[in-house]
Amino acid sequence: MHRLPPLRSTRSLLLCGLLPALLPLQAARADEPSPPASTPAAAAPASPPSSWSLGLGVIYQQQAYRDADDKVLALPLVSYENRWVRFNVPSVDLKLLPAGPVDLALRLRYDTSGYEADDSPALAGMEDRKSGLWAGAALRWRGGLGELGLEASGDASGNSKGAQAKLSLAKDFRLGRLGLTPRLAVTWMDAKYVDFYYGVRAAEALVTRAAYTGRATANTELGLRAGYGLTPTQIMFVDLSVTQLGQAIQDSSIVDTSTVGGARLGYLYRF
Secondary structure (H helix, E strand, O other): OOOOOOOOOHHHOOOOOOOHHHOHHHHOOOOOOOOOOOOOHHHOOOOOOOEEEEEEEEEEEOOOEOOOOOEEEEEEEEEEEOOOEEEEOOEEEEEOOOOOOEEEEEEEEEEOOOEOHHHOHHHOOOOOEOOEEEEEEEEEEEEOOEEEEEEEEEEOOOOOOOEEEEEEEEOOEEEOOEEEEEEEEEEEEOHHHHHHHHOEOHHHOEOOEOOEOOOOEEEEEEEEEEEEEEEOOEEEEEEEEEEEOOHHHHOOOOEOOOEEEEEEEEEEEEO
16 A cells, blocks of 8 residues: 655656646647548648646656655646747757647657655665756657657766657547547667666665666556646646556566556646
8 A cells, every 4th residue: 555645846756757748738728629520630720829828737646666655746837839949847849840730849858757765665775866857859740540749868967878769649539628638658768767767786785675787668658638628718637547667667676566557637727
């Protein structure tokens, strides 16, 4: 049975991408009808004018580390977008293709995967693993099957010296003011990333904590986001997800689960 601690800082959240998952609902109004199914992808509208949003979100996230408390976090949600720039805490995009069904951007984001030794008794005596700044590119394609996303990035801070790639598919469904978006995502992490965040160095090994060298692996996530348009400018949303951890993460002596779940609840006001 996991214990719920007081509110914690973002560095404690498991895996990167938790904060961005709260924000895609800002891109479309939940109370606006979807375009007709017959509308071809090539006829997608031009990029939106300058806009920004404010809100508040609450995150609940299970942890993969052995004996670690589940995390509960409240945080403000801030976003801004114009023709060339998109800012969604904790990432910034420079758009290379500002209009049309294909969205290509250079991305800089803060990865919150780090931990401190006092986050769990199972980590006691280990060196802290720092979170870092990641840089790469992100591609989104909107078509009849939904939105296909591809992101590739590397650790620009040099903490893990690792690399990641993410492939995702999401599909929007509208029922009046209610919007539903199921998604499937696969995130690949190289051996350096897995070793840094889930490995156990020889000097950190104990009788109850075997030395472990990480290997490249992939996590698989299933999620469902629901948003309800209270007014044309206000949205309430909830996001539920479950992630199957890659085998190389499950094999670590500081990990005691094969899946982790998460829930996010929030409110957004668009200006």
